[in-house]
Amino acid sequence: MNLSFFDQFTSPCLLGIPLILLSMLFPALLLPTPDNRWITNRFATLQLWFSHLITKQLMTPLNKAGHKWALILTSLMMFLLLINLLGLLPYTFTPTTQLSMNMALAFPLWLATLLTGLRNQPSASLGHLLPEGTPTPLIPALIMIETTSLLIRPLALGVRLTANLTAGHLLIQLISTATTALLPLIPAVSLLTASILLLLTLLEVAVAMIQAYVFVLLLSLYLQENI
């Protein structure tokens, strides 16, 4: 059967066993469980330093009650970061290109922030639907606009991650196909395309890290409004 460029995103299945589980479980292998010694090895120290860097960065703008979310946000960040980066290796599958996974993570977490706000401080949470200093005639329209923007947040969160990673992987496949196809015809242009591919791969590494960070950062921002 002829494959199209989108077929790299079909959830891999071998003899009826979905292999996406392997891609999701693999990042856990890259996070060593530390010993109960104070100092273990360089890798564990680096892991500790990095996770604390992330936690401090995410928790600084939050109040005390928001610090309960530290584990959720930090582990989500590590999970997405590792999945995105591992997907850039050849012959790997990136689960975060699947809309199902990103929506599964985005929707409940966004809903959790919303319900936390509505439950603990309902008028303050609803007050976010009307920015301060709005001219009176604009109030009804602006409330509807803000409600729409609130309700579209989980969709945007999930689709942003999916689209960024899917587009990146598609571009990599397209340009590498071009490089291979041009090699017997015009080797010079093929070399140029190969250098473009190198630059694109570097960009994709950056995008992988940034998109994971943006996902978690936006969730923490939604939390800030509601906690």
Added chain:
Amino acid sequence: MPQLNPNPWFFIMLMSWLTYSLIIQPKILSLTPTNTPSNKTSTTTKATSWAWPWT
């Protein structure tokens, strides 16, 4: 677009939450900090001027 195939959607959703909550979270939880977190801001010490003791 194969991502829109509804067949593995429930499995992927379920597995992603199970992996995230049962495997990743305990691993991150086990990373104990070596400094206890405190809310105190560090006070800067005032630098006293000193002269090179030229002998």
